[in-house]
Amino acid sequence: MECLRVKLYTPTGIFKNPLSIKGIEVYPLPPYSTVIGLIYRAMGRKWNGEYFGISVQGDYQAIYRDYVWFRGDSLGDKEDKLPLQVPILYSLELLVHVKAENGLLEYIERALKEPKELLFLSGGEYPVKVQEVKRVKCLEKFLSEENCIKLNYNAYIQRELLENIGTSDKGILFSISYFYKNSQKPKTYSWVDAYYFQKGTEIYGSLILDEDNNPVFLAEPVVEESKRAEEEYVRFYAGNWLMASACVGALKVLENAQEDIKKYVEERSLTLPKELWQRLPELYAEYLLKDAEHTLRASYEKEKDKSKFNPYNVIILRSLGDFYENSPFTNPALRYITKLKGVSIEDINQVKNQVKSSFIEGYEYFLSKAVETSQTCFFCHERQAKNFVDATNFTPLFASIEKRRNLFWDLMPICKECEFLLYFASAGFYRSAGKYLFVYIPDDLLETYRMNMVLSTKEEIEQEKLGKVWSVVKYVLDLEKQKSSWVLQNIYFVEIEMVGDATANIYSFHISPNLAKAIRKFIDHYPKNLEDIFSEFLFYIYIGRSLYEFLFLLLSGFIRKESYKNLKDTTIDARIIRAGRNMRYISPNLLFFINFQEVLNMNEQKNYINWAFGAGRALKKLYNENERTQKKLEPLTYRLLEALRRKDKEYFIHNLIRAYLEVEKEIPYLFKEALDEKNFSPIAYAFLIGLNSEEKNKTEEANDEGGTSEST
Numbered sequence: 001m002e003c004l005r006v007k008l009y010t011p012t013g014i015f016k017n018p019l020s021i022k023g024i025e026v027y028p029l030p031p032y033s034t035v036i037g038l039i040y041r042a043m044g045r046k047w048n049g050e051y052f053g054i055s056v057q058g059d060y061q062a063i064y065r066d067y068v069w070f071r072g073d074s075l076g077d078k079e080d081k082l083p084l085q086v087p088i089l090y091s092l093e094l095l096v097h098v099k100a101e102n103g104l105l106e107y108i109e110r111a112l113k114e115p116k117e118l119l120f121l122s123g124g125e126y127p128v129k130v131q132e133v134k135r136v137k138c139l140e141k142f143l144s145e146e147n148c149i150k151l152n153y154n155a156y157i158q159r160e161l162l163e164n165i166g167t168s169d170k171g172i173l174f175s176i177s178y179f180y181k182n183s184q185k186p187k188t189y190s191w192v193d194a195y196y197f198q199k200g201t202e203i204y205g206s207l208i209l210d211e212d213n214n215p216v217f218l219a220e221p222v223v224e225e226s227k228r229a230e231e232e233y234v235r236f237y238a239g240n241w242l243m244a245s246a247c248v249g250a251l252k253v254l255e256n257a258q259e260d261i262k263k264y265v266e267e268r269s270l271t272l273p274k275e276l277w278q279r280l281p282e283l284y285a286e287y288l289l290k291d292a293e294h295t296l297r298a299s300y301e302k303e304k305d306k307s308k309f310n311p312y313n314v315i316i317l318r319s320l321g322d323f324y325e326n327s328p329f330t331n332p333a334l335r336y337i338t339k340l341k342g343v344s345i346e347d348i349n350q351v352k353n354q355v356k357s358s359f360i361e362g363y364e365y366f367l368s369k370a371v372e373t374s375q376t377c378f379f380c381h382e383r384q385a386k387n388f389v390d391a392t393n394f395t396p397l398f399a400s401i402e403k404r405r406n407l408f409w410d411l412m413p414i415c416k417e418c419e420f421l422l423y424f425a426s427a428g429f430y431r432s433a434g435k436y437l438f439v440y441i442p443d444d445l446l447e448t449y450r451m452n453m454v455l456s457t458k459e460e461i462e463q464e465k466l467g468k469v470w471s472v473v474k475y476v477l478d479l480e481k482q483k484s485s486w487v488l489q490n491i492y493f494v495e496i497e498m499v500g501d502a503t504a505n506i507y508s509f510h511i512s513p514n515l516a517k518a519i520r521k522f523i524d525h526y527p528k529n530l531e532d533i534f535s536e537f538l539f540y541i542y543i544g545r546s547l548y549e550f551l552f553l554l555l556s557g558f559i560r561k562e563s564y565k566n567l568k569d570t571t572i573d574a575r576i577i578r579a580g581r582n583m584r585y586i587s588p589n590l591l592f593f594i595n596f597q598e599v600l601n602m603n604e605q606k607n608y609i610n611w612a613f614g615a616g617r618a619l620k621k622l623y624n625e626n627e628r629t630q631k632k633l634e635p636l637t638y639r640l641l642e643a644l645r646r647k648d649k650e651y652f653i654h655n656l657i658r659a660y661l662e663v664e665k666e667i668p669y670l671f672k673e674a675l676d677e678k679n680f681s682p683i684a685y686a687f688l689i690g691l692n693s694e695e696k697n698k699t700e701e702a703n704d705e706g707g708t709s710e711s712t
Ligand SMILES: [Zn+2]
Pocket: 377, 378, 379, 380, 381, 382, 383, 414, 415, 416, 417, 418, 419
């Protein structure tokens, strides 16, 4: 057999899907559709229904994460730019094989040798360089396990091919867009399941090898699944974080109904027997109502005007309102919701039944709302779409897409089954104080479920909650041993912060190798007296903001207590300042932030940090020896803080020299050595902390605040 072999090179590549917001869910290699698109651009014509076999392999030098600025078409919104953090594959080389009937193959060959357009891979900033276009002879060979070969490139291998190919590693399952299903607008893709294998993986079995011994993994169109299976089961695909959170929510509901959930999950898919699927609205209502008695009674007590009391809103709206604004389940103006207004709660079981039957009426109303479309559902790639996703389906995300539609993608078609399942996402997220958190492992639904269960075990006291997030982080770090590095880097924490009725901030947080290291080394030493602002600390890590800025606010709050007397703590930064105001004294546990940041910066000059802290403390002692200099300590602190605010190294050193002169000392030699660009922040902050710290005895400190800087 003959194939066309194509080698492509691009300095950067970003491969995402429509839900890749905030860098969640990207592909380690371009999807088939991206490469196919490039081939058609080279040919200068549109796809016309033809298929060919395609194999995609590749290698990159590094992944780095960077903010890409998208311009929004703001509708009175203050921001007209939206930063998306995306992982970028750096220096990417692709090895593509194409197998087609000879006429088409010749056409493709000519086109790639002399493209009609400049070629790009989606998201890349630079044109793609075509390094080789060559006809190669390919042979089918059978290799026994002893004679296995190693992959020279990372590769996609279509699921069907793996029936005859053995591998040393499990691989990571991706659902990958392939050829168009129809070429008219709106275009929809067909999708294939393929596993991603990292280079170095051993493979054997029935292989196709080209003349240079490169394996070739041709993906072919998949025959549609049989109708029979479709009739007996409803299948969902947790192919993105949103659908995964919905599947996790549904699993929680099923577990609550005493179902053995393991038998419904395989890799990333959730397959429910039709009969169970039909009971799901009822089971969901029962799940939401399970501990309702206390809540109902308490809010009935609180309600002054009993005729306004509506148990539906207390139970259902409260659980679903943030995520599904104005949906059939949450729009408080709907008849089956308003009719419960003013019911007496004497018979609690009767009230619960009323709420349940209203919920089921809501489901029937939901089913009746369908739109005519010829498209396939974006989420399952299987069933016919009956609607397009809008803000009612998942308000935090889609309300922002509505606003910035041109930023993202075209309308997303959705089938009724997937649409209903999205209503379970709110059960999938863990909720606490206006925030929602979800942990997502891209290739493993059951594991994702387990991890989120760690989070959502309820009724924990506030302080333990923080411990819980971190126990999940630790759990994630443990997975490092079992999972490939690609998966580890793509385990995400998705956090949604409601900031208005239909507005939310969505943050995502993943554990980069540096962050993993910083957490392992230092997280146990997070100052206990600052637990109130632990989530603010997380926020800084999430968005990659420097902890020196965090520390600056904290120290400003402490040092300038008076000027922040009336500060309202409505923003993250204001809460940090307030926490600074509330500190009774400064102790070395603040060095935690410096140590943590320096690991993130890959700069571990720990001895400088402790030395600078000691120097600050020693200077304070000297100042406190007589009254004249004692008074000057505060102005000195202000000036040094101002120097930090301005990031003015000269001004900082100038004040430092004056300060030492004041006590007739020479500035320690190490300052001159250490105050270079890289070390300015750690040393300056450590010095200022030392200068303002108070010496307590060890036990007092430990009891008071926990956490010390003496860790390694
Ligand atoms: Zn669907």
